[in-house]
Amino acid sequence: MPTPQELAKQRYTPDERLAFGRSRRASVPRTSHRLWDVQGARHDPVQLLEEQNAERVPWLVPLRHGRMSVSPFTFYRGTARIMAADLATTPSSGLTVQLGGDAHLSNFGAYGSPERQLVFDANDFDETLPGPWEWDLKRLAASFTIGGQQLGFDEAARRRLTARVVRAYRKAMHRYANLGYLDIWYDHLTITDTRVTKKAGAAELESRLSRFERKARAKTSLQALEKMAVEENGRYRIRSDAPVLFPLRDLPEEYDASALESEVYAGLEAYKATLSDDRRCMLDRFEPVDVGAKVVGVGSVGTRCMIILLQGRDRQDPLFLQIKEAGASVLEDHLGPSAYANHGRRVVEGQRLAQAESDIFLGWVEGGPESRHFYLRQLRDWKGSVEFDSGTLQQAKFYARLCGMTLARGHARSGDPIAIAAYIGKGDTLDLAIADFGEAYAVQNQLDYDAFMTAIDDGRIPAVDPVTFNPVAHR
Numbered sequence: 337m338p339t340p341q342e343l344a345k346q347r348y349t350p351d352e353r354l355a356f357g358r359s360r361r362a363s364v365p366r367t368s369h370r371l372w373d374v375q376g377a378r379h380d381p382v383q384l385l386e387e388q389n390a391e392r393v394p395w396l397v398p399l400r401h402g403r404m405s406v407s408p409f410t411f412y413r414g415t416a417r418i419m420a421a422d423l424a425t426t427p428s429s430g431l432t433v434q435l436g437g438d439a440h441l442s443n444f445g446a447y448g449s450p451e452r453q454l455v456f457d458a459n460d461f462d463e464t465l466p467g468p469w470e471w472d473l474k475r476l477a478a479s480f481t482i483g484g485q486q487l488g489f490d491e492a493a494r495r496r497l498t499a500r501v502v503r504a505y506r507k508a509m510h511r512y513a514n515l516g517y518l519d520i521w522y523d524h525l526t527i528t529d530t531r532v533t534k535k536a537g538a539a540e541l542e543s544r545l546s547r548f549e550r551k552a553r554a555k556t557s558l559q560a561l562e563k564m565a566v567e568e569n570g571r572y573r574i575r576s577d578a579p580v581l582f583p584l585r586d587l588p589e590e591y592d593a594s595a596l597e598s599e600v601y602a603g604l605e606a607y608k609a610t611l612s613d614d615r616r617c618m619l620d621r622f623e624p625v626d627v628g629a630k631v632v633g634v635g636s637v638g639t640r641c642m643i644i645l646l647q648g649r650d651r652q653d654p655l656f657l658q659i660k661e662a663g664a665s666v667l668e669d670h671l672g673p674s675a676y677a678n679h680g681r682r683v684v685e686g687q688r689l690a691q692a693e694s695d696i697f698l699g700w701v702e703g704g705p706e707s708r709h710f711y712l713r714q715l716r717d718w719k720g721s722v723e724f725d726s727g728t729l730q731q732a733k734f735y736a737r738l739c740g741m742t743l744a745r746g747h748a749r750s751g752d753p754i755a756i757a758a759y760i761g762k763g764d765t766l767d768l769a770i771a772d773f774g775e776a777y778a779v780q781n782q783l784d785y786d787a788f789m790t791a792i793d794d795g796r797i798p799a800v801d802p803v804t805f806n807p808v809a810h811r
Contacts, residue, residue, distance in 0.1 A: 350754055357758025360429050366765045368427040369470060370772035372780065381418045381784040382791045388417055391663055392638030399579060400637035401799035405792060408778075409486045409724070411785040412479060413442055414635040416463050417666035418784060419475055422777075424670035428468045429759055433751030434689045436743075437463025437667050438635065439472040440479035441724060444739050447695075455693050456525045457742055462636065462660075464686030465667040465674060469747050469756055474773055476743055477501045480736050481774030482781055483724045491775065493729050498774040499767040500733045504740025506760050506767065512748035513757035520748050524692035525741065560715060561654045565626075565645060572654070574628035574645055579805045583628040584642075600627045600642060600659065603703035607712050610681070610699035619697065622646035622655050630658070630715075639663070640708065643715055656715035657697060661708055678702055680711035690746035 348356070389397045404414040416438040436443070436458050443460035477498045484494035512520050564581060565572040574583040584593040584600075601624055608616045625645045632641055640661040647654060662679035676682040680700030688694050695713045702709055724732075747756065760766050792799045 353752055353754040354758045357431065357752075357755035360431065360755075360759050361761075364427045364429050366759070366761065367769050369474070369766060370769035370776075371426065372422075372773050372776035379418070379421050381415070382787055382797065384417050384421065385414070385788070386797065388666075389638060393640060396631065396638040398798040398800040399631065399802060399805050400634070401788075401792060401797055402802040402805060403634045403637060405789060405799055406802065407486060408782055408785045409479075409482050410634055411788060412482050412781050413440055413633075414637075415781070415784065416475075416635055419478075419777075420463075420471075420666045420670060422780070423471045423474060426474075429470055429756075431469055431751060431756050431759060432466050433469045433472075433747040433756075434686050434749075435463075435465055435467040435469075435472050435667065436461055436686075436690060436746065437465055437467075437472070437665055439476045439743060441476065441483055441735070441739055442479070444742060447693075454526060456738060457691050457693065458746055460633075461683050461687040461690065462662065463665045463667055464683060464690070465665045465671055466750075467667055467671045469751060470770075471667075472743055472747070473502065473505055473740075474770060474777075476739055477770045478774045478777045478781070480732070480739075481771075481778045484732065485778060486725070487727060487729075487732065489729060489732075494778075495771045495775065497729065497732050497736055499764070499771040500736040501740040502767040502770045503764065504737040505744045506757075506762075508741040508744035509748060509753055509757045509760060510762065512744065512753040515753075520745070520753070522692075523745055525738070525745075558652065558654065560656050561645075564628075564643075564656070565654075572625060572645060572647070572651060574626045574643070579802070580631050581628060581643075583626060587629075597627050599704055600644065603659070603701045603710065604644060604657075604712075606703065607699045607701040607710075610684075610701070611697070615696055622648050632658075632660075636660070640710075657712050658715040659701075659710050659712050662700070662711050663709070679709040681709075683711045689750050692745065692749075 385401075389400075392400070400414065404411045420437075438460055439458065443458060444456070445459050446454050446456050447459060480501050481494050481498045484497050489497065512523075515523070561572060564575060564577070566575045567573075574581070576582045576586055584591075584597050587593045587596070604624060608619060611619065623646060625647050627645075628643050630641055630643045631637055640659075642659045644657045644659065645654060646657065662683045664679060665674065665682065668674065674682040676685060678700055680702070684698045684700050687698060697712060697714050700709070700711045724735075744753075747753075788797075791797045
């Protein structure tokens with residue numbers, strides 16, 4: 337079975353690629369993607385989470401569990417490894433793309449492009465790896481089913497919402513199938529492109545989009561300085577704001593904050609070698625000022641994540657870089673190892689391949705006494721994300737369309753849009769199939785969440801209040 341890359345190298349014609357995509361339906365009917373049922377002895381979901389914790393900072397693990405325990409939806413956000421094991425048992429089209437690997441609805445959002453536009457794209461690639469395109473689509477679709485449950489939508493509404501994700505993906509993939517390679521590569525979605533003016537309820541959507549844009553554009557390095565730093569003796573220092581942020585100087589003595597800070601600065605210099613010369617030249621103008629630890633997300637809690645505050649021409653010219661640990665992708669157990677020896681590079685290369693516009697400071701490094709892998713990026717640059725804890729069905733469907741379109745573009749950049757579009761077809765067969773899958777997997781997610789909560793109640797795994805927990809004091 338040729339991969340998209342092999343198809344491209346062998347110069348298959350569009351008609352041949354079209355025929356190949358259609359031929360995959362005979363082996364893997366589109367209706368087969370509706371299936372989710374446990375085949376034999378299914379893995380223990382709690383054990384999979386416990387195995388992940390073995391490589392994480394022990395005193396942050398209870399916070400991870402606490403954040404996952406808030407609801408079935410927040411639990412789902414931390415289950416990339418569980419779902420990867422489940423998806424590996426489902427039918428595969430055999431058409432490969434660069435997977436995001438954790439394409440749930442909270443991993444999409446807005447950020448500033450190098451051209452200073454506010455663009456919308458996927459923004460988390462910690463698990464990225466080549467694999468079947470439908471794995472990403474199923475994880476995204478199921479997240480809308482589960483998110484719809486959280487918003488109180490009935491089953492019929494959830495099915496329409498989930499089908500909207502797939503419909504948007506399908507229509508976008510057919511559009512990309514008719515574009516040249518450079519047209520696909522240059523395609524991107526700005527917040528301005530999302531404006532809706534003629535549909536029922538458009539005024540409310542427009543209002544929400546405007547608020548979203550204002551909030552995103554306000555998230556600059558200067559705003560981050562006000563929020564995450566304090567002035568001490570004429571110098572900015574990272575503030576202590578448990579449980580999400582604390583400076584290295586607050587660490588217990590046994591961690592030797594001074595030595596750790598020196599390692600971070602050494603890693604910063606080594607990371608610069610992964611940047612292009614122009615970007616390295618610009619970064620060299622900034623002076624490191626302070627280092628802190630920052631707890632982010634849900635599934636990432638417990639991984640080693642730090643921020644560096646740097647100063648440019650003066651104290652009103654700050655830059656925050658995030659250093660995030662990168663371990664092996666949860667997909668590697670099922671799809672094989674990464675082509676890159678450094679998992680930070682795996683994340684960076686996957687992100688550059690799938691994103692239309694990537695952070696100019698994306699790079700990677702290996703460092704520390706245990707030679708761990710990390711990637712670096714800007715912490716804040718017009719960052720905006722959608723809070724999926726309120727809203728109408730129309731608003732959720734609007735967001736579902738954006739996410740489906742965006743996922744299709746990332747897949748079209750790395751895979752074969754002609755073959756994928758041919759496999760999907762122009763009707764709603766796949767839309768309905770994956771809507772069925774979403775409902776079935778939402779049931780599985782609830783069962784796993786219940787088992788997770790029982791493990792907390794029984795003391796099998798520790799959990800703390802994600803709002804009041806102070807990791808430094810706890811340690």
